Each structure stands twice: as C-alpha cells, then as structure tokens.
Amino acid sequence: MTQPAILISEVGPRDGLQNCKCVMATPAKKRWIAALAAAGVREIEVGSFVSPRLLPQMQDTPEIAAFARTVPGLVVAVLVPNLKGAEAAVAAGADKITLPLSVSETHSLRNIRRTHEQVLGEAKAISALLASLPPGRRPHFEGSLSTAFGCTLEGPVAEAVILRCAEGLMAAGCDEVGLSDTTGYANPAGVRHIIRAVRGVIGAQNLTGIHLHNTRGLGLANVLAALEEGITTFDASLGGLGGCPTAPGASGNIVTEDLVFMLESMGLSTGIDLEALMATRRIVAEALPEEELYGFTPRAGLPLGYQPAGRAGP
C-alpha cells in the first residue's frame, strides 16, 4: 500500500474564531497563521467574507487574507456565504473559496434564509464570476455539504436530498464537493456510507475532503473511516478552538494536534511538525485567555520513542 499524503486544512482562524465569544486581535491572527505555516501547515482557512455586523471576529478578513498570501507556499482558503462574499474573496486574492450548502433545508432557511435553489443560484453566480477571471487568478471553488450527517432541526437528512445537493453543486460549477459534519452527528459507518453514495453520483475525484467535529467524541474514528474510503483532506482546528456552542465542554472541530498525532503515528505523512504545531497553542492562549483549548495529545505529551511518518526506524 502506498501511503497517501494527507492534507490538513487548518480552520481555526475561521471556524474556530468564528465560534469564540472574544475577538482575536489582527496582529495575533497574523502571528498564529505564520507560526502554523512554519510548522508545516499547508492550507489555512483564514477567515470568512460575511457581514462584520454579524461576525465581528471576521471583520479583518481582507487584511488577514492579504497577509496570508505573503506566506510562501500557503494555500489561503476563505469561506463565503454568497456572490458578494466571493467577490471580496477574489479581491483579497484567496486561493480557495468554500460555499456552504446545508443539506437540511430547514437549517438553511433558519440560518441564512435561503432555499437550496437560492444557494445553488449563488454557486452559479460565483462560478460565472470565477470563469471571468484570468486562469492564474481563479481560486479553487468548493461547495461544502453542511449538516450532511444529520441536523439538529431535522434529524437525519434523506440520502436522496444529499445526493441532489452534491449534484447541484457540481452542476453549478463547483470544482469539488466537501462533506461537513456540522452537528457532530456522524459515526464511522455513516461516514463510509455517505462518502460512497456521494462519490457514486459525482465521481471519487470530486470528493476528496471532509470536515468533521468531535462533539460526541467520534471525530478521529470518523477520520479513520474516511481515510479508509480514500479521503485525503481533513479540516481540523488547533486546540479544537471555538468549542461547540450547543455543548459546553465538548469540542466542536476535531483537534489538529490529535489528528496529526494519529496520522503520523500511523505512518501517514502530514508535513506538519507536531511539536512546532503544539507550540502555536501559546499564541492562541495569550491572545484569547478566556477560551478553552482542547486536545488530548498536548496534555498527555508525545509517547516515549514517538516517530513521525517517514522517520520510522527499522
């Protein structure tokens, strides 16, 4: 078996900070992003282009994205809710933009007051915008199926609806589709099943990434299931930053440090230096002293004789 190279997409500066009560100061964000990249993180979701009234944590996204572009080799990812956000993302020079589409239409209507058709309309408009750009300036465009493993309002979402949304995003011009366990409802059997089903309609090459939460402690088990299905890109958040607004004490996003530990221990290279990654927790702790940082590996420390992937002995 050839070892797949795993891409970890660090979403702490966006998904993490967006769910914090406090606002991280712009200079701290820059220090953190630079330190993450120096630790070997190759892709960072640095912010989202949403209304600063709604999310003051994200109001410096243009400046942060511009800074992140200066970090050599870093893929600068941003979240956008609509065409307007995509225009701002293009102006900021983002390398990758992600548009979420909640497969639970109830959730979509409640959160952004848009039907599936309306969100797919935004996807089409964004595709048209991107098609008008010179090839070198065209960001990668991902449509992300949120609440794909269940919704706190609807419960399980019918598979036919998920597949229709996946097809709709590809038809609207997305470069790929991602799966997102927004609610922390996923289990390993469900992860396998939905990956296979979605790949069955849009093709394996168009689904390579997954966004998992650890709300009920199954995050890394779900990673393992996805990995075994051939998924190679995993979102994660340093320190599980941001927690889970609906579950005090439970982390939301899977913790990057634990994910890197698992993958590297298994012999799967992430390109990330785990000790350098863990050292970046201090930047977050100093900038957001009231936020709890999660993660088992940082607390327990690395095992005696730990060897990351590619450096294993005989």
Added chain:
Amino acid sequence: MTQPAILISEVGPRDGLQNCKCVMATPAKKRWIAALAAAGVREIEVGSFVSPRLLPQMQDTPEIAAFARTVPGLVVAVLVPNLKGAEAAVAAGADKITLPLSVSETHSLRNIRRTHEQVLGEAKAISALLASLPPGRRPHFEGSLSTAFGCTLEGPVAEAVILRCAEGLMAAGCDEVGLSDTTGYANPAGVRHIIRAVRGVIGAQNLTGIHLHNTRGLGLANVLAALEEGITTFDASLGGLGGCPTAPGASGNIVTEDLVFMLESMGLSTGIDLEALMATRRIVAEALPEEELYGFTPRAGLPLGYQPAGRAGP
C-alpha cells in the same frame, strides 16, 4: 455482513476506582453495579484481589464480588496479580479472572518486581488451581498483555517479545489473551498490526478482547480498527473514571458512554440502553464528588432522531 454482537466489559469499578484518589463506599459500589447491569451491561470488572495496603479502594472486593454474583446474568470479572489473588477470586466466586503480564519487562519489574518468567509461573500456578475445581465453578482465565502498544519506560516493545508473552500465557494455561494499551500509546495502524501478529501465533479464537485508553484522544479510532479486525470485546470505563494519573485532564480508559454511542450508531448492538447507562453517572458523581467524569456524548446529548442498533427505521 452479519453484525457482530459486541460485548462491553465495564471496568470502572476496578480500573476506574483504582486510579481515583478517593475510595467509593461499598453501598455506592453496589448501587452502581446494579444500575449498570440494569442498563444492560453484561460484564463488569468489579474489583481486584490485591493487598488492601496497596489499594484501599479495592479492599471490599470480596463483598462486592459476592454482591455482583447475585445480579442475574452478570459476568463477574476481577483482576488478580498472582496465585494468592486467584485463590481469593475463586473463593469469591468470580466468573472471570484476568492476570496482567506487562510485555515491557522493565515495567513489570518496576511495578510488581517480577520478570516475565515469574509472571508466567503465576499463570501456571493459577491454571493448576483452576484445573482442580469442579467444571461449573471454574472461572474463565484471561492473560492480559499490558503495555502492548508501548511503554512509558521502554518506549515501543519489540514484536517478538509481545508474541513470546502471548504464547507463554496460552502455554501456561490461559483460556485467552487480551491486549491492553495501558499507556495510551496505540494508534489504529498499530492496533491492526499487533492484533494480526498475535492472532498469527495463538489463533484468532484466543484473542477476542482489547483494553484501550483515550489518553491521546485516539481511543475510539483504535476501537474502530480493532472492530474491523474482528475484535468483539471492548473494555471501557463509565465517565472514563479514574482519569490518567500521568496526564491531568486526559481520560485514561475509553469512555463507555461514547463507545456505546459509536457502536449503536453504527448498527452494532451492545445490549446497553445508552440513556440508562448515562443515568448511572449520577451515582458516581454523588459518591465521588471530587472525581471528574469524562465523556463527550453525555455532555452533548444524543442526536435528534438517534436510533440505537436494531431499532433503525427504514
């Protein structure tokens, strides 16, 4: 695929309490064991037969074991360090006794001042004792390979040593061998590898159970790997009780509640009613108010539309 029936062996009353600073009062232990059994837990490690000077938390094990025997259908498991402990276990009417053998000889010498040969000698003496009993009174005898995935003193343990220990335990008369990630060093690839290697020398039917920790957050991912290798018995501790003495804030044993949630969500029946199981946390919290109880699922609650195994809709 036929769904295997999974046996969860609850080790909280032994492994959990043994690592607590406080001592749980005997009546609370009984209430807890009865409530666990009422929630559908079929096997409980109720205590260990060790010196009360060393482990005052375990001094009521004879009374607890006698009580547990009165709970209909419950398999009463105990830990014993040597022949003397096994004699006490037999006198107490235990259904299953587990003798740990640390594959790290350094760890064995440091912890119990015994070489592998000496521990295997105890195993032989225990086997002789059990062989002298009438068939109906003969407990099941498990040899448990502790530090099987690495040792805090030695680091990784050579595979040849692990296999020799497994063969030694079977040759000494054990009915089966279990694997134990005492240190929380295991990763899914290592779990698969060691299971296959050990089964290769003692036969798959003689290795059906595993004891995993969640020290570095990989506990349930390791369960998934073991499950996929055909392991059907998993140790776990309610609330991750006892924590990890060497890693404050990190749980030691995998949390029974999260394990049951994962398995049942995957359609694998455990026979355990998850809500009734979670309700038993109150008994522990009241009896040991200073102990932290872990577990993501109890904090986050069950997903909307959650259906345990065997009760899934169309």
